[in-house]
Amino acid sequence: MQTQKARKLLMIPGPIEFEPAVLAALAEPTPSHVAPDFIEVFGRALDNLRTVFQAPDGQPFVMAGSGTLAMEAAVANLLEPGDRVLQINTGYFSDRMAAICERSGALVTHVPAPAVGDAPGLAEVERALQQDRFKLMTITHVDTSTAVLTDVAALAKLARSAGALSVVDGVCSVAGEALPMADWDVDVALTASQKALGAPPGLALVMARPRALEAFRRRTRPVASYYADWSNWLPVMQAYQARKPAYFGTPAVNLVLALDVSLAQIIAEGMEARVARHARLSEAIKAALTALGLSQVPLRPAVAAHTLSAPYFPAGVDGAALLGKINAAGVILAGGLHPALRTRYFRIGHMGAVNAADVLATVGAIEQGLHGVGYRFDAGSGLAASQRVMQGQAGHPPFA
Ligand SMILES: *Cc1c(COP(=O)(O)O)cnc(C)c1O
Secondary structure, three states, X not given: OOOXXXXXXXXXXXXXXXXXXXXXXXXXXXXXXXXXXXXXXXXXXXXXXXXXXXXXXXXXXXXXXXXXXXXXHHHHXXXXXXXXXXXXXXXXXXXXXXXXXXXXXXXXXXXXXXXXXXXXXXXXXXXXXXXXXXXXXXXXXXXXXXXXXXXXXXXXXXXXXXXXXXXXXXXXXXXXOOOOHHHHOOOEEXXXXXXXXXXXXXXXXXXXXHHHHHHHHOOOOXXXXXXOOHHHHHHHHHHXXXXXXXXXXXXXXXXXXXXXXXXXXXXXXXXXXXXXXXXXXXXXXXXXXXXXXXOEOOOOHHHEOOOEEOEEOOOOOOHHHHHHHHXXXXXXXXXXXXXOOOOOEEEEEOOOOOOHHHHHHHHHHHHXXXXXXXXXXXXXHHHHHHHHHHOOOOOOOXXX
16 A cells, blocks of 8 residues: 555546545445445435536436446447438547447547637538537547537537437536536436546446437437447436336446445535536646646647646647656656647546645645756745635636
8 A cells, every 4th residue: 555655645536536435435345236335325426416417307327337438338328320420520529429420330520629628609500500410429538638628518508409419428427517417308318426526446337318229219220339229228217216226237336335425425525516526636737737737639628627637738838758757756647649749748636535735735836846957946926826716816817
């Protein structure tokens, strides 16, 4: 075991740092998946997921797997060969969703962002919707490769008025960004345990609202994925919700125990307070980056996520060396992911249990790293900018 002094702060866009009570659930003696106590926990977790997704009429699905399985389950259950999908593209994970849709035999039309770091405009989306009859619109709420945030409320409305179902990849947004599914009339949203939801990697979560379930029931051909098929999982989820035993594939029981603890903590904080905390701490990090002279991949605050930040390396700075020095100063950050600029930027995850002290530790380590690679800046200026935001003395900075 690492000592507390040797411990480094994990500030990547998933997996994140987890609450001790969540981690303790992993060390519980593994129960039978049909033990009465476990049935109660799983049933409660499913009920609480409706609260966290703000979808009282939603059907949750919890499967062992990563976020990519959740993406696949969300669309494979709705698509049949020849169906058309409109993909709102903001980066790497949007491309992945398109590839998953194609695997189900769908024909995918992309609405590309005008530039990396931007989101497609609503007028363009409207135009694309008029060109064809689409069964689904797929939206990446926060694309973790670009830190771009999309306007899910407006996009879901456009999808509805064109008769398409909206599917939101919320892996980097659920429980961090505002995503009131029922209020925004989003049909399907999905996530994974290891991001803002605050439980270790290994659970794929999908919330399907009535229109999506109806489209699933009306399909004429079997679902292309056997494991992800809702025909297998729906009776299991309904059984646990009714506090009855059921089996299709063995649930990741200890992860479900951990999820239950995390969901209770999220609900105790309150969705609005949680979203506001993510926004405030995100602004504090972004203000520090601006003060230090680092520009960011999202082109402006309106398209910038609150669950992670994506700063460019300053000109002339060796990115790998900088990340190494930041690590040596005690904070683990992530490299780039978008293929067009992979080596030019880095990523800071700030979701889940993140607090003001984590922000200051991270900005401090970034300053130490910058100093270590010979970058010239006012020592402490990043920290001061973060403090001003966290003390309510400054709002959203420009990103220049
Ligand atoms: C992390 C992430 C995924 C993939 O999740 P895995 O658990 O790595 O499979 C998908 N979409 C988004 C937006 C993500 O951030």
